Amino acid sequence: MSKGCIIVGMKVLKFNVIFEQDEDGYYVASVPSLAGCYTQGKTLEEAKKRINEVIKVCLQDDPEQAESSRSGFIGIDTVTINA
Numbered sequence: 001m002s003k004g005c006i007i008v009g010m011k012v013l014k015f016n017v018i019f020e021q022d023e024d025g026y027y028v029a030s031v032p033s034l035a036g037c038y039t040q041g042k043t044l045e046e047a048k049k050r051i052n053e054v055i056k057v058c059l060q061d062d063p064e065q066a067e068s069s070r071s072g073f074i075g076i077d078t079v080t081i082n083a
Contacts, residue, residue, distance in 0.1 A: 013059075013066055016073040017051055019044065032073075034058045034065050 020028045022040070027047035030038035037058040041047035059066050 011066070015055060017048075018076075019047060029054075031055060031058070035062075 015031045015033060018030050018032065020030075022028055026040045026042060027044045028038065028040045029047040029051035031051065031054075034055065035058075037051075037054055039047065039050040039054045041050050
């Protein structure tokens with residue numbers, strides 16, 4: 001099974017996860033398609049482990065989110081401005 005997949009019953013669900021690093025060096029992970037689904041870790045590996053746990057909790061709290069989480073990920077871009 002690939003990373004980022006969650007099995008619910010016999011379903012395999014895939015979620016897009018955004019990883020960022022904050023000003024204190026912590027890695028912040030969030031799932032845009034699941035309301036309030038985010039966590040952090042001191043390392044990227046720790047953040048990955050924790051986001052899997054948080055996704056499961058979010059789906060337990062609101063199982064209907066699993067059905068509505070099929071929104072498509074568009075992408076990430078860098079914008080350059082002259083300041």
